[in-house]
Amino acid sequence: MRKIIFLILLASCLVSCIGKKELGETFIKVENGYFTKNGIPYYYIGTNYWYGAILGSTGRGGDRERLVRELDLMKENGVDNLRILVGADGEEGIPFRVMPTLQKEAGIYNDTIFEGLDFLLSEMGKRDMYAVLYLNNSWEWSGGYSKYLNWTGHGKEPIPGIDGWDAFNKYVAQYAECEECHSLFLNHIRTVVSRTNRYTNKKYTDDPAIMAWQVGNEPRAFSSEGKTAFAKWLSKATRLIRTLDSNHLITIGSEGKMGCENDMALFEEIHHDENVDYLTMHIWPKNWRWINADSIPQNVRRAISLTTQYMAEHIIVARQLNKPIVLEEFGLPRDNHKYHRTDPTTARDRYYSAVFDKIYQSLKQRDVLAGCNFWAWGGTGQPQHEFWQPWDDYVGDPGQEEQGLNSVFDTDTAMRIIKRYNSLLDKAGTNNISIKSKETNNLLDNLKKVSLRGFMFGHHDDTVYGIGWEGDEGESDVKRVCGDYPAVISFDLGELELDSTVNLDKVPFDKIKKEIINQYYRGGMISLSWHARNPMTGGDAWDIKDSTVVKSILPGGINHQKFVGWLDKVSAFISSLQTADNVKVPILFRPWHENTGSWFWWGEQLCTPDEYKALWEMTVNHFRLNGVNNILYAYSPGTEPKDTAQYLERYPGDEMVDVIGLDTYQFNRNIFLSKLDKSLAILDSIGKTHDKVYAVTEIGYEGIPDAKWWTGTLLPALAQYSLAYALVWRNARERVTHFYAPYPGQVSATDFVEFYKHPKTLFAEEVNLYQ
Numbered sequence: 001m002r003k004i005i006f007l008i009l010l011a012s013c014l015v016s017c018i019g020k021k022e023l024g025e026t027f028i029k030v031e032n033g034y035f036t037k038n039g040i041p042y043y044y045i046g047t048n049y050w051y052g053a054i055l056g057s058t059g060r061g062g063d064r065e066r067l068v069r070e071l072d073l074m075k076e077n078g079v080d081n082l083r084i085l086v087g088a089d090g091e092e093g094i095p096f097r098v099m100p101t102l103q104k105e106a107g108i109y110n111d112t113i114f115e116g117l118d119f120l121l122s123e124m125g126k127r128d129m130y131a132v133l134y135l136n137n138s139w140e141w142s143g144g145y146s147k148y149l150n151w152t153g154h155g156k157e158p159i160p161g162i163d164g165w166d167a168f169n170k171y172v173a174q175y176a177e178c179e180e181c182h183s184l185f186l187n188h189i190r191t192v193v194s195r196t197n198r199y200t201n202k203k204y205t206d207d208p209a210i211m212a213w214q215v216g217n218e219p220r221a222f223s224s225e226g227k228t229a230f231a232k233w234l235s236k237a238t239r240l241i242r243t244l245d246s247n248h249l250i251t252i253g254s255e256g257k258m259g260c261e262n263d264m265a266l267f268e269e270i271h272h273d274e275n276v277d278y279l280t281m282h283i284w285p286k287n288w289r290w291i292n293a294d295s296i297p298q299n300v301r302r303a304i305s306l307t308t309q310y311m312a313e314h315i316i317v318a319r320q321l322n323k324p325i326v327l328e329e330f331g332l333p334r335d336n337h338k339y340h341r342t343d344p345t346t347a348r349d350r351y352y353s354a355v356f357d358k359i360y361q362s363l364k365q366r367d368v369l370a371g372c373n374f375w376a377w378g379g380t381g382q383p384q385h386e387f388w389q390p391w392d393d394y395v396g397d398p399g400q401e402e403q404g405l406n407s408v409f410d411t412d413t414a415m416r417i418i419k420r421y422n423s424l425l426d427k428a429g430t431n432n433i434s435i436k437s438k439e440t441n442n443l444l445d446n447l448k449k450v451s452l453r454g455f456m457f458g459h460h461d462d463t464v465y466g467i468g469w470e471g472d473e474g475e476s477d478v479k480r481v482c483g484d485y486p487a488v489i490s491f492d493l494g495e496l497e498l499d500s501t502v503n504l505d506k507v508p509f510d511k512i513k514k515e516i517i518n519q520y521y522r523g524g525m526i527s528l529s530w531h532a533r534n535p536m537t538g539g540d541a542w543d544i545k546d547s548t549v550v551k552s553i554l555p556g557g558i559n560h561q562k563f564v565g566w567l568d569k570v571s572a573f574i575s576s577l578q579t580a581d582n583v584k585v586p587i588l589f590r591p592w593h594e595n596t597g598s599w600f601w602w603g604e605q606l607c608t609p610d611e612y613k614a615l616w617e618m619t620v621n622h623f624r625l626n627g628v629n630n631i632l633y634a635y636s637p638g639t640e641p642k643d644t645a646q647y648l649e650r651y652p653g654d655e656m657v658d659v660i661g662l663d664t665y666q667f668n669r670n671i672f673l674s675k676l677d678k679s680l681a682i683l684d685s686i687g688k689t690h691d692k693v694y695a696v697t698e699i700g701y702e703g704i705p706d707a708k709w710w711t712g713t714l715l716p717a718l719a720q721y722s723l724a725y726a727l728v729w730r731n732a733r734e735r736v737t738h739f740y741a742p743y744p745g746q747v748s749a750t751d752f753v754e755f756y757k758h759p760k761t762l763f764a765e766e767v768n769l770y771q
Helices: 011-024 064-076 111-126 144-151 165-177 178-192 227-244 264-272 296-321 348-363 414-425 438-453 477-482 509-522 548-551 560-575 609-625 646-649 669-689 709-719 748-757
Strands: 029-031 034-037 044-048 081-085 103-105 128-135 210-214 250-251 280-283 325-330 368-375 378-380 453-462 488-492 525-529 587-592 633-637 659-665 693-702 725-728
Touching: 034 144, 034 368, 044 264, 044 348, 044 414, 064 111, 064 378, 081 111, 081 368, 111 128, 111 210, 144 178, 165 210, 165 227, 165 748, 178 227, 227 250, 264 296, 296 325, 296 348, 296 368, 348 368, 348 414, 438 453, 438 587, 438 633, 438 693, 453 477, 477 709, 477 748, 488 509, 488 725, 548 609, 560 609, 609 633, 659 669, 669 693, 669 709, 709 748
Parallel strands: 044 081, 044 368, 081 128, 128 210, 210 250, 280 325, 325 368, 453 488, 453 725, 488 525, 525 587, 587 633, 633 659, 659 693, 693 725
Antiparallel strands: 029 034
């Protein structure tokens, strides 16, 4: 048997390519209703750290030593998501207002606070932490609405703690229609978003430590009459942010229904905006009078019940919009409504546990509730007065609130709960999961190398049955003809989802598992397809009577939970593919193939491009969450594309795909060759542009009646391109005319031996894909 030694590509090139890819994947993104981090769904329990930029400054109130210490403490407890005030507005010395301020007058800035924000973001970046930065505030404690109104000639701003809430609410209700205010705020957005960090020299727009820009803290219309203008202002602000920054997420900072004049239609409207990436909600059981301050432990069950109802109402909207939602503010006072560290927090601990568990359950169900930020981080701060005075320690409660009211201190028992639930999220795979095992990365690297030498030959179900035999140990029609196994063998997982012991072609799954391991030991590759049953009708994969099947299995669909269970079964099977020494066997998974035809329930006329992409992303993300790291993903449409744009119309994205390909079969030789050449040229172009290996994932000529087909048709068509492999379909033992590889005595068998001998064709003995 011929042996060809692998050519070794320059390691520096591979390292360079990997480095570039990782750099491009560090931003938090939204895909299919989830946050993703490096392609993995990202769920989190974070905190509010509104004063972080002040601590990071070198002026009054600054304490970098405390900041660094507390960031380490947060990270130690799994807290990696911080919601932070960019900076307060207005002159200093106003009762209850945050000091020092950032924007001292309209467009005039205190650079010390900007430097503090720079330092904070640089330190967060070192720790792989993420900031949600809010730019405005409807409340008085950081200026915001009332300060912009004051700057534009609307008179002295009322202070709620002195002038009363009615006076304040009436005053700030003018903001929704104050165009001068909006203009000043948009200028503020431009200044902040366009900033460059003096410590990292990164533009804010290029800094992965920023997860999202938020229009403001709890923006409100403050009147029914102002709702239209309010929505218009928000849209204008988000549109500006998007024009300035295409890398980061954008959100509003809404409380939910309570901040939308109790109008859920308004809440949905403002979050339906194409520039808004995720929804938010806030919950305040004490402020909303769900509990009594003098009986907090006795009222905590009611608080949990009403919190659950409020969250559920908003989660429904998030599902409809297919966007994540975050509970980014919630808090509960200490048991006796005292403000010092010694007052216990049994009610708060119970309340926090209930909220955190909802995040954990959402993760397990792959639902849209994606995270929470408790209010607020008190850390190592020590309250010194009932209300903040210059220059007391900063804690989680702003100056208008009693110091220690809702703060979580480093000594609180809640810290253990926070750490425990973040650990559960980690174990579920949201943060530290390895996307690919070492052997799987080796497989991908070697597929690239193989394509420089020639192409591997593959055959479906090669070692489990053939013409005139079934189940014989070590048997193979291909081997009987040329003396070697295919370099690629594929199998199908159809009906594994039904807990069947055999697949749709009646091959036992135990046999498939055994043959997968045998192929691994040969050094060859295994590909898996999945002709899943129709989850809506119960029919087979070819049941296309209903065009809403894909929609029904996406998050929020009537068959979503059922389908998640199917994904669990398939991912468990793939993870179980292990050798005797516990090496997980890498496989190439080819789900939802031939999607550009319409003969499967996931086909082109059965779902929209967005629905198809969502199905793919849900599949990949679910497998990653389940810890499946011995897998590569192949995207293989089923009709010849007319151009690159058509091929990429349903392409799920580079982070979700490792190998690109297509399925094609010969019926008319001239048409087949013309379309194949055009398709391979398109794949070659896309492969170079997207840095992807490409292959002909299915090909063949049923019955192979042409005695010279292998060397006269297939080989010259493929040899001019740098594809990794070409795989022919199965030799059906139950249908004597349905075969795509030769067997002894078949009319093309002699020609196949010549095909085998050609330097461009690679079989099992000529590859070792895992070294």
